[in-house]
Amino acid sequence: MIADLSASDLEAYGARIRADYDAFRARGLKLDMTRGKPAPEQLDLAEGLLALPGNRDHFTEAGDDARNYGGVQGLPEVRKLFSGALGASPANIVVGDNASLAMMHDSIVWALLKGVPGSERPWSKESEIAFLCPVPGYDRHFAICEEYGVRMIPVPLTGHGPDMDKVEELARDPAVKGMWCVPKYSNPSAELYSDETIRRLAAMKTGAPDFRLFWDNAYVLHHLTETRHEILNVIDACAAAGNPDRAFVFASTSKMTLAGAGLAFFASSEANVKWYLARASKRTIGPDKLNQLRHVRFLKDEAGLLAHMDKHRALLAPKFAAVTEALEARLGGQGAASWIKPEGGYFVSVDMTTGSASRVVTLAKEAGLLLTGAGATWPYGKDPHDANLRLAPSFPSLSDVKAASEGIAICMLLAAVEAEQA
Template sequence: MKLTEANTDRLLALKDEVTASYGELKARNLSLNLTRGKPSSEQLDLGESLLALPGEGDHTLADGSDVRNYGGGDGIREIRELWADVLGIPADLVIAGDSSSLNIMFDLISWSHTFGNNDSERPWSAEEKVRWICPVPGYDRHFSITETFGYEMVTVPMNEDGPDMDAVRELVKDPLVKGMWIVPVFSNPTGFTVSAEVARELAAMETAAPDFRVVWDNAYAVHTLTDEFPEILDIVGLAAEEGNPNRFWAMSSTSKITLAGAGVAFLNTSEENLAWYRRIAGVRGIGPNKVNQLAHVRYFGDADGVRSVMRKHAGILGPKFRAVTEILERRLGGLGVAEWTRPEGGYFISVDVVDGTARRVVELAKDAGIALTAAGSAFPLKNDPNDRNLRLAPSLPPQEEVEVAMDGVATCMLLAAVEAAEAVGATGSAAAQPASK
């Protein structure tokens, strides 16, 4: 039975049943958390040996430089070559920094805002306004950066093969549109991956702003949930082929591969963009943590070492993600009250519930002792116009807690849907409609 096809008597009977289940859920006095995509302790333990690396007496690079000293603003050659091999990109177009790629993203936008980038006629702060393209659902921390600078964030749908290119092409006709966020592989929160065709369209499209930039945040490039790794596109090389070599600022990091607070972040972009970046970064600091970079070289060994570590992560994460989708299917499948993604990598699952009920689901879950990411978080300014999207993050809790929490969340989704359908039915109208992708 579709919930939307139920008559009033059936709705009332279903509400009684689900309300009873919810009462039992609250009586369990749970304290569970599915809010952030953090690695679990078991995952962090995979990088435990890093704490002893590179080891006493191991501090000299192949070129004779000492990692304990100042300098080396591009990062050590060894880690740049290793990571370039992982991603299939030229090492000469890679800079290795400290642990957070978000810091690099913030710097790139902050410096463009303050000084203008190498293709800018003026600083972005001197423009009448700056507009920024935000595929949704998307990554909340991305949106927080452009929100901080007061940019107008314009949403476009994030489809299974990438952002809606018809909408993007129309928007970039405006010279005040200066940039775009995108997580190209196993995107946050849907798990969708940008296709080679859409990537080439992004690289080739005409833009009114000569200093338009795409922040290509390849945070989950190797974060498979299976034994298979995704194709990684050399987006900077692709853009150069299409005559727009400076278009992409590509990011990646080891933050969810080794130690989340002590990894290595990478910037891959054109030589011209790198020269602009170096000029300002050289004033900001005197070099990254090269000791930590050497430790990562010793830990991984080579690109195959990275993939070996990621298979171990998949062995921990995969069962948790499968548990989420299996519970949703068992509890909600066929009722027409929710749709969810089934990612093959990344850290999140995106769920669309009945329009107008996402906040209610979060409220019901909170009252039952289950913390969920706030409804609307995957939209700029946390404003989901349909109040339908939820982001689930099953990575941090132990497997058994994920299963208990998701069974409870499914109860909350069903109760919120029944309440909405009953409210609409009371007006004599058609029952509440389920969300659509």
């Protein structure tokens, strides 16, 4: 343990780590572990999509011409294909264009302007509104709240979802209108919300009658091991608890097919879907149904979808293993940091001792290694402990991930030694 070293041992050890750091920097590498983007080989897995639907194959199962306007809710065959993943009947699913983030954004803007089923007035007419934000969390969720003046209240994650005692207490405030949840392989902690957590979220008393869970199931099929973990169906849990309209569920094929040209989904209760479609049909005469058709032709059915996700796993799992192996090899038993071993999702979350995360990012940058800025996983970009780091190994090649992980581990050790010497 670094903390147990005598002053002279710490100095000798620090000199060794500094030499390792200088050697790493001298390699002049340019590495980027900042964003959870699919790698080109993953996008190649969906190359077949680009030729579809060819040969004048542009008719839907119902015989409609997918090239034309219309079909705001999305093709029934697409809704059927993703019904299992979304945990909703095809009637309660809306297919959007390529970004679920856009559907989340629109849902918040429409709630602000119009309210949601159960609202007494539009959210923007309240004197103040707030969202609960499990931390560490997804920076783009927080950016939507910041953009529209929704106050964010951080709530700690526990390893099996948010601290529910805190959530239940905070949700009693009528200003709290919603909560961000990434319930499966959470970004970035990779945790799974437990059944108990989901039941409590579904059943808790809320001060706002129109409280919504923004249930971003972005990593619903994104397993990194052979175990395809399942979590409780939130729509059913909310209905069973007498709160049928509580959950807005989102997902997309961004990390299944093409990140810039996939399909996004909204799933919820009948009333919420009706509400969503009433707004969406003012915004568009219909989504890109050729892309929907192309996805059905390419993936075929749920078995085809799962088999496709297995191919992603084969490419991604070695990269995640490279990160955790490098951290273990350099930092194991040192007490300088803790990290997760994700079984799904796109990130490795690392917790440094308080006050060291931003130093790691700076050291890494000076050595040619880009990391997501410290604080990004917290509302307003401010981690009060300056401890959390999010590593994203999906995009770089495996050899780059190996080099980057070695470099990150060295930077973490050096930051820990510096903190101990301060």
